[in-house]
Amino acid sequence: MGEVKRTALYDVHHKHNGNMVDFAGYEMPLYYDSIINEHQAVRHHAGIFDVSHMGEVTVEGEEAEGYIQHLVTNDITQIDEGGVMYALMCYEDGGVVDDLLVYKYTSTKYLLVINASNIDKDYAWIKKQGEAFDVTLKNISDAIAEVALQGPKAEKILQKLTDTDVSSITFFTFKVDVLIDGKKCLVSRTGYTGEDGFEIYTTLENIAHVWEKLMEAGQEEGLQPAGLGARDTLRFEVALPLYGNEIHKDITPLEAGLSYFVKLDTDFVGKDVLVNQKETGLTRRVVGLELLGKGIARHGYEVLSPTGEKIGEITTGYKSPSLDKTIALAVVDKPFTKLGSDVVVQIRKKQVPAKVVSKKFYKKNYAK
Amino acid sequence: MKIMDNCYYTKNHEWIRVEGNEGWVGVSDYAQDAMGQIVFVELPEADDSFAQEDAFSVVESVKAASDIYMPASGTVTEVNEVLEDEPELINEDPYAHYICKIELEDMTELDNLMDAEAYGAYCESL
Numbered sequence: 162m163g164e165v166k167r168t169a170l171y172d173v174h175h176k177h178n179g180n181m182v183d184f185a186g187y188e189m190p191l192y193y194d195s196i197i198n199e200h201q202a203v204r205h206h207a208g209i210f211d212v213s214h215m216g217e218v219t220v221e222g223e224e225a226e227g228y229i230q231h232l233v234t235n236d237i238t239q240i241d242e243g244g245v246m247y248a249l250m251c252y253e254d255g256g257v258v259d260d261l262l263v264y265k266y267t268s269t270k271y272l273l274v275i276n277a278s279n280i281d282k283d284y285a286w287i288k289k290q291g292e293a294f295d296v297t298l299k300n301i302s303d304a305i306a307e308v309a310l311q312g313p314k315a316e317k318i319l320q321k322l323t324d325t326d327v328s329s330i331t332f333f334t335f336k337v338d339v340l341i342d343g344k345k346c347l348v349s350r351t352g353y354t355g356e357d358g359f360e361i362y363t364t365l366e367n368i369a370h371v372w373e374k375l376m377e378a379g380q381e382e383g384l385q386p387a388g389l390g391a392r393d394t395l396r397f398e399v400a401l402p403l404y405g406n407e408i409h410k411d412i413t414p415l416e417a418g419l420s421y422f423v424k425l426d427t428d429f430v431g432k433d434v435l436v437n438q439k440e441t442g443l444t445r446r447v448v449g450l451e452l453l454g455k456g457i458a459r460h461g462y463e464v465l466s467p468t469g470e471k472i473g474e475i476t477t478g479y480k481s482p483s484l485d486k487t488i489a490l491a492v493v494d495k496p497f498t499k500l501g502s503d504v505v506v507q508i509r510k511k512q513v514p515a516k517v518v519s520k521k522f523y524k525k526n527y528a529k
Numbered sequence: 530m531k532i533m534d535n536c537y538y539t540k541n542h543e544w545i546r547v548e549g550n551e552g553w554v555g556v557s558d559y560a561q562d563a564m565g566q567i568v569f570v571e572l573p574e575a576d577d578s579f580a581q582e583d584a585f586s587v588v589e590s591v592k593a594a595s596d597i598y599m600p601a602s603g604t605v606t607e608v609n610e611v612l613e614d615e616p617e618l619i620n621e622d623p624y625a626h627y628i629c630k631i632e633l634e635d636m637t638e639l640d641n642l643m644d645a646e647a648y649g650a651y652c653e654s655l
Contacts, residue, residue: 195566196591480568
């Protein structure tokens with residue numbers, strides 16, 4: 162085990178009474194005030210998250226475009242300069258290495274944003290795939306700090322601190338050199354909550370200043386610092402996948418229900434397996450569940466058929482703060498993936514009935 | 530942090546208040562604070578019997594499920610059904626909102642528990 166890292170916002174978290182936990186090798190706030198209050202702040206006002214633990218890799222070179230196309234499942238030739246695309250990296254067997262955001266500066270310069278828990282593994286994979294291409298790769302994760310400003314008031318708050326017209330940063334685009342209270346930032350209209358909002362990248366030296374200024378600017382808009390707990394409940398309600406839960410090395414993007422981000426007419430690592438899987442049909446898939454009895458279905462709990470055979474397992478489950486229902490995501494065998502199917506969740510000693518429902522538990526409110 | 534003088538405490542932060550051979554059992558203020566917002570309580574059933582330190586209930590916060598252990602051996606005589614619909618009451622006042630009542634089997638087991646003063650010192654040491 163390496164030493165637990167602290168982000169450049171560590172002191173800020175303490176100032177705001179962050180309840181700190183070890184996450185992916187970083188000491189991060191699970192919550193400040195309470196998970197549910199922070200969740201509701203993001204849904205109705207705004208929240209600010211420290212996401213400095215995320216990883217960043219730059220890709221530069223004549224063959225950058227062809228290389229990334231080989232690396233990820235989505236068609237990155239469809240990204241305009243200044244555009245962002247969600248994609249997945251697969252192993253040769255179709256399992257997921259990680260999901261990521263691809264930022265395109267030009268066809269010879271990109272930024273990849275990867276999950277904190279996967280930085281070392283991903284970077285090794287990214288380098289290995291790059292050997293045959295004329296590209297220069299740099300893991301700049303330790304030099305980049307990042308906050309996510311999310312919620313319906315995000316644009317109004319951010320606009321107070323910059324001369325850049327932030328409404329011109331449209332959904333899944335970014336701008337570099339945006340001055341936030343004089344500090345140079347890269348700002349993208351992306352996020353992981355299902356709400357409108359921005360992800361703001363800057364240096365370790367500038368991040369605390371940016372955070373504090375955003376907090377001041379957002380005071381009357383109800384901006385709250387939000388921790389990893391709310392980050393997870395928010396992304397779960399809109400069925401955004403989490404690596405290690407809905408996606409991992411033993412599940413393919415198609416099984417995870419992410420076929421929209423898999424373009425089988427492009428060439429990428431793992432494609433043959435996915436083509437074959439599409440032709441022969443999936444044997445299991447990630448679905449939404451609503452529990453009909455009392456209890457909370459947690460990650461790893463077994464899902465059973467009404468006759469008691471194991472047909473899958475829970476990938477994420479919570480009592481939804483927005484809906485006041487107990488819901489879950491689960492990977493289940495094909496015969497039970499149809500909406501309305503009856504299943505049973507084994508919660509400790511009890512068997513709780515559940516039904517398959519749409520994964521879109523809560524409607525996304527992106528500004529498009 | 531609130532510690533009630535009229536209760537005994539376990540190292541796992543359960544409390545028991547004893548009257549005659551009846552005991553009211555719940556989780557301490559320290560425990561509810563550490564767990565965060567409580568969203569579900571899995572109650573035992575009346576007539577269930579538990580030995581001292583057996584898991585008898587599960588209290589779930591937004592993020593995690595925590596087993597709750599019996600401070601002393603006994604048989605459940607009553608469960609606090611209010612917690613099924615309002616589990617957050619434990620956050621509001623963990624001593625007013627017991628999880629269940631038990632009929633104690635062996636009063637000498639209370640000697641294994643901490644009184645308020647010892648429990649206060651124990652919490653300080655954590």
